[in-house]
Amino acid sequence: MIGDQVFIHRAGEVIPEIISPIIEMRDGSEIRVETPVKCPLCHSHTYKDGDKIALICSGDDCPAKKLGRLEYFVGRAGMNIDGL
Numbered sequence: 001m002i003g004d005q006v007f008i009h010r011a012g013e014v015i016p017e018i019i020s021p022i023i024e025m026r027d028g029s030e031i032r033v034e035t036p037v038k039c040p041l042c043h044s045h046t047y048k049d050g051d052k053i054a055l056i057c058s059g060d061d062c063p064a065k066k067l068g069r070l071e072y073f074v075g076r077a078g079m080n081i082d083g084l
Helices: 063-074
Strands: 006-010 016-021 046-048 055-057
Touching: none
Parallel strands: none
Antiparallel strands: 006 016, 046 055
16 A cells, blocks of 8 residues: 555665555555556556566557567667667
């Protein structure tokens, strides 16, 4: 929840991992996060791929997916185009 205090630990090089919220520290001002069921850009339905945490847009014509594909293509893992 937004406003929760949590236990974290170092997972990997830098990225912390949330272990659990500290339920005893809640004061009632915390806000529950609603999982979106539609993409905010193209309004297609979202889904989870297996056990992954990320939500994926189901729209093939989604502008965010197109931008992501372009960024991957010109990045180091793809064509490695500097300055685009």
